Amino acid sequence: MPYHSVMRRVLWAVAGLMMALPLAGAAQEQIQQYSYLYPQQPMPDEGLPVSPFFEGWYDNGDGTVTFSFGYLNRNKTTVRHIRHGESNLIENSDFQGVQPTVFHPGRQRGVFAVTVPADSRAEDVWWNIIDEETGEVHKVPGRGTVSAYELDWNPRPHGSLPPLLWFESESSADRGPEGVTAPANVTTDVGQPVTLSVKVRDDSPRDPEDERFDDTIPVRVVWSLFDGDPEALSFWRHEAHMNSGDDPRVVQLPEAYGVARVDVTFSRPGTYLFRAQADNFAGPDSSSNDQCCWSNAYQRVVVDE
Amino acid sequence: MHTEHRECRKHGRLRGSRNAPDSTTNPIAVLAVVVITALLSVVVQAQNASDGMDTVTYHEDVQQIVNDNCVVCHREGGIAPMALDTYELVSGFAPLIREKVVNEEMPPYAYDRDIGIQALDEDWRLSMEQIDRIATWVDQGAPRGNPDNAPPAPDLQDPNEWTFSDRYGQPDLVVESTPIDVPAGGNDMWHRPQVATGLEQERCIRAVQVKPAGNAKAVVHHANSRFLVRDDEGEMQSADRLTEYAMGKVGEVIPDGVCRRAPADSYVGWDIHLYPGGLGRMAPGDVVEDNVVEIGIWFHPEDYEPRYEQDLALYGVDQGEMVLPPHGVTMQQDFHSFDHPVRIDSFQPHGHLRMVAASLEVFYPETGELETISMISNWSAQWHHSHIYDVDSAPLIPEGAVMIIKQWYDNTAGNPNNPDPDQWVDWGSRTADEMDHAWIAVTHLDEEGYQELLAEREQEEESSGPSVASAQ
Numbered sequence: 001m002p003y004h005s006v007m008r009r010v011l012w013a014v015a016g017l018m019m020a021l022p023l024a025g026a027a028q029e030q031i032q033q034y035s036y037l038y039p040q041q042p043m044p045d046e047g048l049p050v051s052p053f054f055e056g057w058y059d060n061g062d063g064t065v066t067f068s069f070g071y072l073n074r075n076k077t078t079v080r081h082i083r084h085g086e087s088n089l090i091e092n093s094d095f096q097g098v099q100p101t102v103f104h105p106g107r108q109r110g111v112f113a114v115t116v117p118a119d120s121r122a123e124d125v126w127w128n129i130i131d132e133e134t135g136e137v138h139k140v141p142g143r144g145t146v147s148a149y150e151l152d153w154n155p156r157p158h159g160s161l162p163p164l165l166w167f168e169s170e171s172s173a174d175r176g177p178e179g180v181t182a183p184a185n186v187t188t189d190v191g192q193p194v195t196l197s198v199k200v201r202d203d204s205p206r207d208p209e210d211e212r213f214d215d216t217i218p219v220r221v222v223w224s225l226f227d228g229d230p231e232a233l234s235f236w237r238h239e240a241h242m243n244s245g246d247d248p249r250v251v252q253l254p255e256a257y258g259v260a261r262v263d264v265t266f267s268r269p270g271t272y273l274f275r276a277q278a279d280n281f282a283g284p285d286s287s288s289n290d291q292c293c294w295s296n297a298y299q300r301v302v303v304d305e
Numbered sequence: 306m307h308t309e310h311r312e313c314r315k316h317g318r319l320r321g322s323r324n325a326p327d328s329t330t331n332p333i334a335v336l337a338v339v340v341i342t343a344l345l346s347v348v349v350q351a352q353n354a355s356d357g358m359d360t361v362t363y364h365e366d367v368q369q370i371v372n373d374n375c376v377v378c379h380r381e382g383g384i385a386p387m388a389l390d391t392y393e394l395v396s397g398f399a400p401l402i403r404e405k406v407v408n409e410e411m412p413p414y415a416y417d418r419d420i421g422i423q424a425l426d427e428d429w430r431l432s433m434e435q436i437d438r439i440a441t442w443v444d445q446g447a448p449r450g451n452p453d454n455a456p457p458a459p460d461l462q463d464p465n466e467w468t469f470s471d472r473y474g475q476p477d478l479v480v481e482s483t484p485i486d487v488p489a490g491g492n493d494m495w496h497r498p499q500v501a502t503g504l505e506q507e508r509c510i511r512a513v514q515v516k517p518a519g520n521a522k523a524v525v526h527h528a529n530s531r532f533l534v535r536d537d538e539g540e541m542q543s544a545d546r547l548t549e550y551a552m553g554k555v556g557e558v559i560p561d562g563v564c565r566r567a568p569a570d571s572y573v574g575w576d577i578h579l580y581p582g583g584l585g586r587m588a589p590g591d592v593v594e595d596n597v598v599e600i601g602i603w604f605h606p607e608d609y610e611p612r613y614e615q616d617l618a619l620y621g622v623d624q625g626e627m628v629l630p631p632h633g634v635t636m637q638q639d640f641h642s643f644d645h646p647v648r649i650d651s652f653q654p655h656g657h658l659r660m661v662a663a664s665l666e667v668f669y670p671e672t673g674e675l676e677t678i679s680m681i682s683n684w685s686a687q688w689h690h691s692h693i694y695d696v697d698s699a700p701l702i703p704e705g706a707v708m709i710i711k712q713w714y715d716n717t718a719g720n721p722n723n724p725d726p727d728q729w730v731d732w733g734s735r736t737a738d739e740m741d742h743a744w745i746a747v748t749h750l751d752e753e754g755y756q757e758l759l760a761e762r763e764q765e766e767e768s769s770g771p772s773v774a775s776a777q
Contacts, residue, residue, distance in 0.1 A: 043626060051630070053729050056492070056737075072628065072731060107731060140631070141727050147582055148658070148724035148737040152491030157579075211541075212499075284497045289734040291492055 362450025
């Protein structure tokens, strides 16, 4: 190799080292806290922890505030199961147990919410997740004091609202990430299919002059396991929704009104909690990234031998 | 006079407006320039120390700089928090002005000197000589001087006027979004109306500016726009991008000889991101009623004959994962190349409150050289400048060369824009979330045109001698 070429490489190496030195300390500090962080690395199938996310807070107008939480499972395909306890803890014990134990791959926004009474609205609600393999602690505060994270219940600029959800009577319908919980458990036996259902209605006010609303904006409902053994069940497309695509957990309601159903069978007894997310993402002013508009419904299932 | 008042970081590399790898990438040359510059700096400072300093006064030496660069915003009714149009006001803020100017936080145009292309259109930076003059004036006690020597009052543009009207007159076409009330607080909003342009024939755009009306400037985070046209069935279909606006951006000027098309019988499909309550010092913190955003378009003449197409597109910077842990930092990068030669006409990195720096580089596979085109090491979400390269300096990129875009993020408490360093942050649409892309305007050349432009620049360099960076 010619001398000048070698010299050039040496000089660049020295220059590069000098430039990297100030960064090395920061990188080391970073590695100590978050040893998995290699931003240029493609997402692997497994082996990465789950990080809790605070989505934002709603001022309910009565002094209470609602904190919305989601998470990021950075594994490309692996569902993580982290049981309630020290490894999956909400520090305010009033809310411990409302968070998921089943973490699906990717970023899942607004999967649950808690409402904080007026007299403690200024206090943080921390959600901690400890990775059982690496011991890393990932935590995030629900916090109702930072305006950049404020959410609201108002219709979006083109009318989108989180769809209304209910199980029995429409008078009990509710909307948003805190959503509704079924008043009664569903029961079944191992190997016996059971149908889960939730009723949905979109009441978003739309501009009749806007041609984008000449046809009804459909509502999508996605069923998922929220708490329980993710290895012990299978979803099946319900016969009422044969035109909703390949994934049986996903139900399309073209009229933005109706019942969203899914069939499930279990291979092990136990208690399972399911979440149905109904969204308005086909609207021009609604998406997961926008933090609006979807609603959650939760259905518990007890499975016997 | 002092030559070194700056406290911000500096780069040691000078470059001209060349379009391909050059000798400035030689590390020996770089080190030599650094050493010589440092020696010269020492010599000049020693000379100044021995000579003593000339007195710098407001009316004789400083007021013209303030009039030309500050008063446009710092005046009664301007968007800045205080007026700077009298000696009393300016001298009252003298220490703060010194700090902001020396650190190049004001005027608000973050773009590193002495690295990458320095010949920019709509460049708001002061020259080093101007910075030194202001710093010296403050250091000397901000003396007034003789009011009889004051420069004439500036002929200021109405702050609600189109910025480009001085250059092109009033826009040929103005398209307004539909009005919407922006509440005082709550979730970010995305307003996406579709508005007819009224254009009866296709035209080529010469310049375009997006202008939030009145006090809506602080609540309009961005206002993207693209053309929509109806297909044979009458369905609205997406066509070319019109432009992009983000907080602080002035507008775009499309170089002569190229065309960014505005289709006939088209609509503007708006995508307006609204931030209730507002961002920055000018945040109204109150309801903004009937918020409207306007697009002003200046067209080339109807008989204009462009040679090439130009477009503005979003280039992702998402090769890695966009995840920021609490109190953490990260960097994103991505790579883009073309199957034909191009000219890069402008570069505008985009991120939100945690983004702090950005760069654009070009890698030339045939030679293995890496060239820095632009570096912004103190980027702020409050000023989304599109860095418009002077047409004679705009990078000419051969087929197969690779654009490398890098963006840096800081989720620590040390980032003054950070709303909450305890939060995990990832990609999202809200201002509190992050984004990782750049808007780049590109003229799509063919090989013949590329070679012609190369030859023109080489001829110009030969006739004018070796080029040196035009850092002011």
